[in-house]
Amino acid sequence: xxxTEHPTAERGHARANREAPQPGTSLPPIQPVLRSLNPxxxxxxxxxxxxxxxxxxxxxxxxQGPAIHAELAAEQHVLSTEDFKLHxxxxxxxxxxxxxxxxxxxTALIGPSGCGKSTLxxxxxxxxxxxxxxxxxxxxRFQGQDIHDRKVDVIxxxxxxxxxxxxxxxxxxxxxxNVVYALRIGGERRRxxxxxxxxxxxxxxxxxxEVKDRLHTSALGMSGGQQQRLCIARxxxxxxxxxxxxxxxxxxxxIATGKVEELIYALRGKYTVVIVTHNMQQAARVSDYTAxxxxxxxxxxxxxxxxxxxxxxxxxxxxxxxxxx
Amino acid sequence: xxVVSGTLQSPMQSPxxxxxxxxxxxxxxxxxxxxxxxxxxxxLFALLARGAAIFILIxxxxxxxxxxxxxxxxxxxxxxxxxxxxxxxPNEREVVMRDAKGNIMRDADGxxxxxxxxxxxxxxxxxxGTVVSSIIALFVAVPLSIGAxxxxxxxxxxxxxxxxxxxxxxxxxxxxxxIAYGIWGLFVLxxxxxxxxxxxxxxxxxxxxxxxxxxxxxxxxxxxxxxxGLILAVMxxxxxxxxxxDVLRAVPRVQIEGSLALGATWWQSCQVMxxxxxTGLFGAIMLGLARAAGETMAVAMVIGNAxxxxxSLFAPAxxxxxxxxxxxxxxxxxxxxxxxxxxxxxxxxxxxxxNVIARYMIVGRSxxxxx
Numbered sequence: 001x002x003x004t005e006h007p008t009a010e011r012g013h014a015r016a017n018r019e020a021p022q023p024g025t026s027l028p029p030i031q032p033v034l035r036s037l038n039p040x041x042x043x044x045x046x047x048x049x050x051x052x053x054x055x056x057x058x059x060x061x062x063x064q065g066p067a068i069h070a071e072l073a074a075e076q077h078v079l080s081t082e083d084f085k086l087h088x089x090x091x092x093x094x095x096x097x098x099x100x101x102x103x104x105x106x107t108a109l110i111g112p113s114g115c116g117k118s119t120l121x122x123x124x125x126x127x128x129x130x131x132x133x134x135x136x137x138x139x140x141r142f143q144g145q146d147i148h149d150r151k152v153d154v155i156x157x158x159x160x161x162x163x164x165x166x167x168x169x170x171x172x173x174x175x176x177x178n179v180v181y182a183l184r185i186g187g188e189r190r191r192x193x194x195x196x197x198x199x200x201x202x203x204x205x206x207x208x209x210e211v212k213d214r215l216h217t218s219a220l221g222m223s224g225g226q227q228q229r230l231c232i233a234r235x236x237x238x239x240x241x242x243x244x245x246x247x248x249x250x251x252x253x254x255i256a257t258g259k260v261e262e263l264i265y266a267l268r269g270k271y272t273v274v275i276v277t278h279n280m281q282q283a284a285r286v287s288d289y290t291a292x293x294x295x296x297x298x299x300x301x302x303x304x305x306x307x308x309x310x311x312x313x314x315x316x317x318x319x320x321x322x323x324x325x
Numbered sequence: 326x327x328v329v330s331g332t333l334q335s336p337m338q339s340p341x342x343x344x345x346x347x348x349x350x351x352x353x354x355x356x357x358x359x360x361x362x363x364x365x366x367x368x369l370f371a372l373l374a375r376g377a378a379i380f381i382l383i384x385x386x387x388x389x390x391x392x393x394x395x396x397x398x399x400x401x402x403x404x405x406x407x408x409x410x411x412x413x414x415p416n417e418r419e420v421v422m423r424d425a426k427g428n429i430m431r432d433a434d435g436x437x438x439x440x441x442x443x444x445x446x447x448x449x450x451x452x453x454g455t456v457v458s459s460i461i462a463l464f465v466a467v468p469l470s471i472g473a474x475x476x477x478x479x480x481x482x483x484x485x486x487x488x489x490x491x492x493x494x495x496x497x498x499x500x501x502x503x504i505a506y507g508i509w510g511l512f513v514l515x516x517x518x519x520x521x522x523x524x525x526x527x528x529x530x531x532x533x534x535x536x537x538x539x540x541x542x543x544x545x546x547x548x549x550x551x552x553x554g555l556i557l558a559v560m561x562x563x564x565x566x567x568x569x570x571d572v573l574r575a576v577p578r579v580q581i582e583g584s585l586a587l588g589a590t591w592w593q594s595c596q597v598m599x600x601x602x603x604t605g606l607f608g609a610i611m612l613g614l615a616r617a618a619g620e621t622m623a624v625a626m627v628i629g630n631a632x633x634x635x636x637s638l639f640a641p642a643x644x645x646x647x648x649x650x651x652x653x654x655x656x657x658x659x660x661x662x663x664x665x666x667x668x669x670x671x672x673x674x675x676x677x678x679x680n681v682i683a684r685y686m687i688v689g690r691s692x693x694x695x696x
Contacts, residue, residue, distance in 0.1 A: 125586055127582055127585065127586060130581075130582065130585070132482060132483065155588050155589075155590060156588070158585065158586055158587065158588045159587070159588035161586070162586070162587070163582075163583075163586035163587075165579050165582065165583060165586075166579075167577075167579055169577065169579035169580055169582075169583040171580065171583070171584070171597055171600065171601070172600055172601050172603075173600070181584070181587055182587045182588060185584075185587070185588065185589050185590070185593045186588070231583070234587065235586075235587070238587055238588065244586075
């Protein structure tokens, strides 16, 4: 039986959600799996040639390495990983990821469930520290500083990286208190400052007009889409440098999704955004760069346009055209 | 995705049994009710279950009815005064009359003038004792329990402790009979308080102005309000801890991660957890309070059983349940028995209220967003 990473993730969008095979811990060779799932898929639809998929086992390094497009070299990097490996107990979830996140751009991480996108995202703000038995190797650098260094204060690191989760998670407080939570825990008490930050963040999140008359009511009374935009406003209020988004629209309906996507689009330039998504059209719509991951490896990474229109590798092409995954 | 293949067939869709004579149409059973043994059994079971539920309600109703009836003489005799009076006089008593200056009044023969006071009962001292001992218990037990549940949920798993045995031991505390706690309180806690803790506390209370009300001028026995409160604290610790642990464990992971991702410290993320679970925690505390208020044997052994209101925590006192345990067997008159029953009725109503509030907090509101 195939394991699903997030059982509730699939509900919101049916558009580009054709993935089915999810590499679990011990995955049988992918072709038979695909064939058993849907006999029409594996040999290639429309009589095309059989799809070529990476068949490397998780333990060996793929010989050619990931295909990194040349455009990335011209960008300024704020965040980078160097041969970053992550293990959950004995299971290795990330196999030596080396990539650089360009500053001020939106970078999408795509790939089938269980390929390590979310794990990588949560490594950036060291949220995986909370999980028992997690072991990391290699480096992640934020503004040149190794984030696993002993000297690094993980609290300050997280203050510089806002995070938006798959499921909206407003705290059981008023809307205002939610937005200014980061300031509150930083010790800010001045009413005027809090009000200003609240209004500014809610305006950035395109939520101000909808909630300005009920800032002091519970955030849990908002609709799902509003709650998610509130969480974005809350992340922005802390004035982070990087915004990490873990499938932020997967639980939203198409209208709310559209609003959040517009918001992400508007945030480019001001923030470096890294977004994990299952929805390939979403990646195509909102991101400047796209990284395709598969089975804990980076497969191809380049400008979104090239990844979707003219990928270098066949595996990427199969995935983005929906022929597998 | 699984390996199950072929078409699924429910038993109803199998070919008609020979006894049916081919009555069923091809391709499936009729959806019209057929009647027969199965539905009769269903009906019977439904009736039984309903009857069982009603029976329990009837028991509760009968309990209240019997207590109210038995308490009636006392209710009619003392009315609301019962709740406000401090006197507890099971037998009629002759007292000497005094004039306004406090001199003993004498009649023409020089004999003292006396009046006979009828038996009189008031529940105020025992209500006071119950409330104060419960407050002491909560004061001690709540921080300990919440701390322990936070430890079990947040710290224990990280440092690799075996939480099964710890949780088991905490719940085991709840299963110890109260008389065992009482004996421990009588032979260990009370002497310890008498010899070591209370002399010092009482001395401090005597010197500090605003603690003066807690000072006791009598000899310290160790069997007093403080001792009862501490015993109760030990007894309600496990119930608040285990319920609190369940409440905190049910806090969604994204709440904790959400606060941490915004740069919260460990304790700040715990505050989010406590806030998220605050109605449930409040319910757990109310259940603890209900147990503290109703606890009988252990309290009766250590509280000193003095039917009076004393502001000092180091003076003997009495709670409703300990009063019942002490006096019911020896109640001499009908009116005394009736007064005791009325005390029991008050206790029942109080406990019922605590429980209803607690259930409402834990069950009723958890489904709705906490505001």
